[in-house]
Amino acid sequence: xxxxxxxxxxxxxxxxxxxxxxxxxxxxxxxxxxxxxxxxxxxxxxxxxxxxxxxxxxxxxxxxxxxxxxxxxxxxxxxxxxxxxxxxxxxxxxxxxxxxxxxxxxxxxxxxxxxxxxxxxxxxxxxxxxxxxxxxxxxxxxxxxxxxxxxxxxxxxxxxxxxxxxxxxxxxxxxxxxxxxxxxxxxxxxxxxxxxxxxxxxxxxxxxxxxxxxxxxxxxxxxxxxxxxxxxxxxxxxxxxxxxxxxxxxxxxxxxxxxxxxxxxxxxxxxxxxxxxxxxxxxxxxxxxxxxxxxxxxxxxxxxxxxxxxxxxxxxxxxxxxxxxxxxxxxxxxxxxxxxxxxxxxxxxxxxxxxxxxxxxxxxxxxxxxxxxxxxxxxxxxxxxxxxxxxxxxxxxxxxxxxx
Amino acid sequence: xxxxxxxxxxxxxxxxxxxxxxxxxxxxxxxxxxxxxxxxxxxxxxxxxxxxxxxxxxxxxxxxxxxxxxxxxxxxxxxxxxxxxxxxxxxxxxxxxxxxxxxxxxxxxxxxxxxxxxxxxxxxxxxxxxxxxxxxxxxxxxxxxxxxxxxxxxxxxxxxxxxxxxxxxxxxxxxxxxxxxxxxxxxxxxxxxxxxxxxxxxxxxxxxxxxxxxxxxxxxxxxxxxxxxxxxxxxxxxxxxxxxxxxxxxxxxxxxxxxxxxxxxxxxxxxxxxxxxxxxxxxxxxxxxxxxxxxxxxxxxxxxxxxxxxxxxxxxxxxxxxxxxxxxxxxxxxxxxxxxxxxxxxxxxxxxxxxxxxxxxxxxxxxxxxxxxxxxxxxxxxxxxxxxxxxxxxxxxxxxxxxx
Numbered sequence: 122x123x124x125x126x127x128x129x130x131x132x133x134x135x136x137x138x139x140x141x142x143x144x145x146x147x148x149x150x151x152x153x154x155x156x157x158x159x160x161x162x163x164x165x166x167x168x169x170x171x172x173x174x175x176x177x178x179x180x181x182x183x184x185x186x187x188x189x190x191x192x193x194x195x196x197x198x199x200x201x202x203x204x205x206x207x208x209x210x211x212x213x214x215x216x217x218x219x220x221x222x223x224x225x226x227x228x229x230x231x232x233x234x235x236x237x238x239x240x241x242x243x244x245x246x247x248x249x250x251x252x253x254x255x256x257x258x259x260x261x262x263x264x265x266x267x268x269x270x271x272x273x274x275x276x277x278x279x280x281x282x283x284x285x286x287x288x289x290x291x292x293x294x295x296x297x298x299x300x301x302x303x304x305x306x307x308x309x310x311x312x313x314x315x316x317x318x319x320x321x322x323x324x325x326x327x328x329x330x331x332x333x334x335x336x337x338x339x340x341x342x343x344x345x346x347x348x349x350x351x352x353x354x355x356x357x358x359x360x361x362x363x364x365x366x367x368x369x370x371x372x373x374x375x376x377x378x379x380x381x382x383x384x385x386x387x388x389x390x391x392x393x394x395x396x397x398x399x400x401x402x403x404x405x406x407x408x409x410x411x412x413x414x415x416x417x418x419x420x421x422x423x424x425x426x427x428x429x430x431x432x433x434x435x436x437x438x439x440x441x442x443x444x445x446x447x448x449x450x451x452x453x454x455x456x457x458x459x460x461x462x463x464x465x466x467x468x469x470x471x472x473x474x475x476x477x478x479x480x481x482x483x484x485x486x487x488x489x490x491x492x493x494x495x496x497x498x499x500x501x502x503x504x505x506x507x508x509x510x511x512x513x514x515x516x517x518x519x520x521x522x523x524x525x
Numbered sequence: 526x527x528x529x530x531x532x533x534x535x536x537x538x539x540x541x542x543x544x545x546x547x548x549x550x551x552x553x554x555x556x557x558x559x560x561x562x563x564x565x566x567x568x569x570x571x572x573x574x575x576x577x578x579x580x581x582x583x584x585x586x587x588x589x590x591x592x593x594x595x596x597x598x599x600x601x602x603x604x605x606x607x608x609x610x611x612x613x614x615x616x617x618x619x620x621x622x623x624x625x626x627x628x629x630x631x632x633x634x635x636x637x638x639x640x641x642x643x644x645x646x647x648x649x650x651x652x653x654x655x656x657x658x659x660x661x662x663x664x665x666x667x668x669x670x671x672x673x674x675x676x677x678x679x680x681x682x683x684x685x686x687x688x689x690x691x692x693x694x695x696x697x698x699x700x701x702x703x704x705x706x707x708x709x710x711x712x713x714x715x716x717x718x719x720x721x722x723x724x725x726x727x728x729x730x731x732x733x734x735x736x737x738x739x740x741x742x743x744x745x746x747x748x749x750x751x752x753x754x755x756x757x758x759x760x761x762x763x764x765x766x767x768x769x770x771x772x773x774x775x776x777x778x779x780x781x782x783x784x785x786x787x788x789x790x791x792x793x794x795x796x797x798x799x800x801x802x803x804x805x806x807x808x809x810x811x812x813x814x815x816x817x818x819x820x821x822x823x824x825x826x827x828x829x830x831x832x833x834x835x836x837x838x839x840x841x842x843x844x845x846x847x848x849x850x851x852x853x854x855x856x857x858x859x860x861x862x863x864x865x866x867x868x869x870x871x872x873x874x875x876x877x878x879x880x881x882x883x884x885x886x887x888x889x890x891x892x893x894x895x896x897x898x899x900x901x902x903x904x905x906x907x908x909x910x911x912x913x914x915x916x917x918x919x920x921x922x923x924x925x926x927x928x929x
Binding site: 122123124125126127129130132135136138139162164165166167168169171174177178181182184185186187190191192193194196227228230231234235238239240241242243244254255258259262300301330331332333374376377378379391392394396399402403405406407408409410411412413414415511 | 569704
């Protein structure tokens with residue numbers, strides 16, 4: 122008789138963004154006359170850069186001709202893309218990462234969910250609280266998180282690192298020693314960052330404890346301040362303790378195109394085994410590569426035209442971030458983030474819970490945000506707004522909120 | 526201290542096709558003047574159908590304009606694609622599968638590797654022997670396969686169902702009762718099929734034992750004979766015991782485009798839990814959808830033009846299959862498959878092992894095939910050739926082999 126994976130049943134409710142989608146769809150169906158503005162899920166709204174479009178067309182044409190048709194991609198991804206990544210995202214920043222330490226994938230969400238597979242079940246993970254839910258959820262599904270403690274809204278075997286107003290929404294090194302540490306800077310959902318010297322402390326700590334840091338750099342394109350690192354490999358010794366995840370979703374607008382990559386330095390060894398070799402095995406056994414046309418689109422991002430167009434796109438969203446940040450501040454909200462990140466993190470007014478404020482915004486002014494409690498227990502009483510809307514919608518949403 | 530997943534270390538050697546790639550690349554590097562013909566990995570060689578190309582271009586153009594730009598896809602996949610699948614692959618065949626029982630993905634390889642996650646670790650799996658290596662390998666990685674028994678070339682906790690010349694390369698119901706049964710028809714690598722009434726026995730058995738069948742239908746487009754089912758849901762009661770995996774790789778040539786889907790009927794329940802809900806949770810938590818442009822390409826496959834073009838593509842490869850089958854037969858080889866499948870399964874001559882014959886073919890006539898032993902212990906002494914080459918290459922390869 123088939124037995125199911127009962128760890129799945131420990132997950133409370135639906136995946137956060139599925140739940141938000143459901144609530145919004147129900148409200149929209151009951152109120153077809155309302156114009157709902159979505160600043161909830163971190164989905165982009167602006168079209169793909171022109172250079173990406175032209176490269177997609179070129180690649181599609183190649184697939185139409187026998188001589189240039191491409192079947193299965195190489196295991197790690199096409200070399201033209203991995204070389205461009207190594208050159209632009211790493212070597213240009215002084216990080217010694219080579220193309221064969223890069224694994225091209227269909228996005229950072231899959232990689233951040235799947236990466237835990239290469240580790241034993243009895244590792245203890247540490248996560249920022251609040252944080253992007255996939256890190257905890259994927260570990261729950263793998264039986265690594267213990268049991269859900271209803272009244273605390275957390276899992277018994279996970280080390281939560283509170284990121285609160287008092288700490289500038291940055292985590293502090295926990296008193297219990299974790300085996301795997303998830304860090305995400307610029308942070309989703311708080312928009313917080315750490316400086317290079319602060320991140321160096323985490324790298325040193327991980328090396329000392331022989332822990333592994335899984336560093337999610339999905340939002341690095343939004344970094345504006347000089348002392349905020351774009352990659353964990355800017356820290357000395359990170360190549361013996363850190364895996365880094367990257368996305369093309371938020372810089373080049375690939376949420377619906379699907380492309381990302383994961384870096385595992387060959388020097389990263391635990392229990393005498395190369396983590397690169399383990400991930401390579403997973404990649405070749407359970408994955409079959411990102412589409413050729415999409416990898417070509419990714420390479421376009423690193424061309425001169427592509428870089429300029431991506432910069433313009435990021436600037437566009439950062440204008441929204443500034444508008445949200447200033448608008449809410451002026452209206453008396455307590456806000457943070459939005460400087461090196463496309464996310465604005467605000468304290469809910471009048472002691473409303475995160476979901477109460479969600480319902481309040483949805484029903485009063487038809488604006489969708491994300492309840493902070495969906496990102497962890499210390500997200501309760503907070504709310505995330507994204508800068509990924511259009512200018513017009515963002516302005517209208519903030520104007521609606523401040524005049525509530 | 527981080528502990529690695531030691532189940533990964535139980536996997537012998539590399540993933541089969543990575544190993545073949547390595548051997549071929551080494552030979553090619555040492556013999557740059559030789560023209561190597563690859564009939565090894567099941568990768569297609571002909572360009573995408575014209576209707577797929579035109580839909581890809583249209584979809585790319587939509588991504589260039591704000592009004593038609595698409596971000597994250599719906600969790601299960603776009604409705605236009607799921608509706609086309611339900612209508613054409615199921616309802617047209619009398620199978621009562623609805624669009625919301627279909628999960629669109631980036632291919633059957635990922636799904637066949639990931640599907641085991643929704644089951645407990647202490648399930649016992651049964652596989653055809655020989656068979657596509659992902660089923661066993663992904664279960665090894667999850668700790669479900671026991672230990673590798675070197676001299677037998679098999680895992681201690683896996684039920685192998687020998688598919689031999691004596692059984693027409695079809696499996697027989699095993700004496701030990703499995704919890705999860707992997708079936709793949711038309712079979713990779715043997716090209717064998719079962720009739721509808723034979724498959725009905727497996728469905729009845731699974732329902733009786735409350736087991737689950739994972740049915741890989743990746744090659745269904747190659748079925749020519751009337752009494753061979755295209756879907757397991759053609760059998761009564763399959764909706765309470767079977768999950769079905771589909772690919773666009775081998776019908777429409779999407780090996781480098783990446784699209785597939787998995788069907789989990791809502792009636793399929795084990796231990797009181799809907800497997801559909803478990804897979805939906807995995808899909809939303811650890812996956813982010815196939816690219817919009819690729820889903821549009823998939824929908825093109827179901828258009829009238831698309832259907833005709835896909836049929837022509839399949840016919841093209843089946844001409845190759847016939848040429849290989851007849852050519853090898855005439856030369857005295859013992860061959861099977863190739864009638865309802867793009868794979869030809871041959872007995873190695875002169876008692877050579879599978880890898881000996883691999884080396885023999887590669888070095889003597891520069892033809893690449895796949896060693897049968899890579900698909901399981903009962904594949905030893907056999908060899909797989911694929912019909913996915915060009916006509917010219919296929920003819921040349923067979924002519925080289927028969928004149929060896």
